[in-house]
Amino acid sequence: xxxKEVNENDLKTMKTLFCIDNSGSVSGESLYHNTTIExxxxxxxxxxLIYLWGTSKxxxxxxxxxxxxxxxxxxxxxxxxxxxxxxxxxEINSGLEHLVIVTDxxxxxxxxxxxxxxxxxxxxxxxFHFKFVSVNIISSDGDYDRTVGAPYCRGDPxxxxxxxxxxxxxxxxxxxxxxxxxxxxxxYKISSYNEFISKYQxxxxxxxxxxxxxxxxxxxxxxxTTMKNNILNSSLSTTEQNDFNKKYESxxxxxxxxxxx
Numbered sequence: 336x337x338x339k340e341v342n343e344n345d346l347k348t349m350k351t352l353f354c355i356d357n358s359g360s361v362s363g364e365s366l367y368h369n370t371t372i373e374x375x376x377x378x379x380x381x382x383x384l385i386y387l388w389g390t391s392k393x394x395x396x397x398x399x400x401x402x403x404x405x406x407x408x409x410x411x412x413x414x415x416x417x418x419x420x421x422x423x424x425x426e427i428n429s430g431l432e433h434l435v436i437v438t439d440x441x442x443x444x445x446x447x448x449x450x451x452x453x454x455x456x457x458x459x460x461x462x463f464h465f466k467f468v469s470v471n472i473i474s475s476d477g478d479y480d481r482t483v484g485a486p487y488c489r490g491d492p493x494x495x496x497x498x499x500x501x502x503x504x505x506x507x508x509x510x511x512x513x514x515x516x517x518x519x520x521x522x523y524k525i526s527s528y529n530e531f532i533s534k535y536q537x538x539x540x541x542x543x544x545x546x547x548x549x550x551x552x553x554x555x556x557x558x559x560t561t562m563k564n565n566i567l568n569s570s571l572s573t574t575e576q577n578d579f580n581k582k583y584e585s586x587x588x589x590x591x592x593x594x595x596x
Contacts, residue, residue: 337517337540341467348430349466351378354419355400356438357387362409364439370498371437372404374471378435384426384567388418414438416446416483420453427457432466434487440472440479440497447548450486458490468493468513472508475499481508482548489545490516499590515541523558542589555590559583588593 353375360369366545377384385400387393389411395403419436457463468491470484477499484495492513496505518534519541525531546552563583 338400338592340513345469346378346433346469347380350430351383351433351435352422352426352429352431353379353383353385353400353437354422355385355387355434356389356414357393357403357409358411358414358439358441359409360414360441361439363407364409364473364500365407366475366501367439368404368407368441369501370471370473372401374435374469375400378469381464384431385589386422387486388416389414392422401535401587402549414442414446415449416442417449417453419487420450420457422465424453424457427461427463434465434468436468436487437483438480438483438485439471440474442480442483447486448545449484451549454486454489460548465491467491467575470495471498472496472504472582473498484586485544485548493544505572507522507586509544509547511541511544514573515517515544519545519555523561524565526564527569528566528571528579529584530580531566533564542586543594545588546560546592547594549592550595551592552590556587559587 355371381396383577385395386399387395387403390413391411414439423431423434454516468484468488470488470493471477472481472483472495476592479497481495481497487493488495488511491511493509493511494507495509498505498509515537518538522534525534542555545555566579567576
């Protein structure tokens, strides 16, 4: 059975880690800072943790954050998003439940792979997962990398938003539910065309969230092969087989690194 889905009220009570992009590209940007304080106000409560990240990471308190935001600051010349993984490692025993990432979506090359490697190590060493991950990309010009938060959403329920204008609802770029995570674990058991069709859309969204910005995943490819053999060994009409092959190819491409940017 999938875990209970997380709702907005749940998020407001969870121990939250804020990881906020402090790169030079956010300096003086009203959209970025006005949206950041709005996101912060929605989730912050006493005991939550706040870090700025860019070239380096810096832990700050609530008053320091408000000063930074009021002054529309942004100092670091690099945007090393794998520092978020270092922050998580440093705070692994802090009872973290909700990760909030805020960024303008501009990151250094190689950081996605580094983030994935570090998070894999954390998950294996500590068996650690967030109850929810909220990724907030704030960019008015469309020049952003939506993969920045992807390594922190793999295997955890999450949502990724893009904010393009003030006082307007953000656009949802990606999401992953506990139901979809359970489907990723078990989809290799699908054994008929009808079952595949009933789960195809949810499976596609789930694999997209799991694979965005990532190289080929051998485990998922093996699960796809098992599922394919199960279905092709059942009785399919020519129309069903052609439809299955087309949909399977789409899923295969995702799992084979087709969503790496």
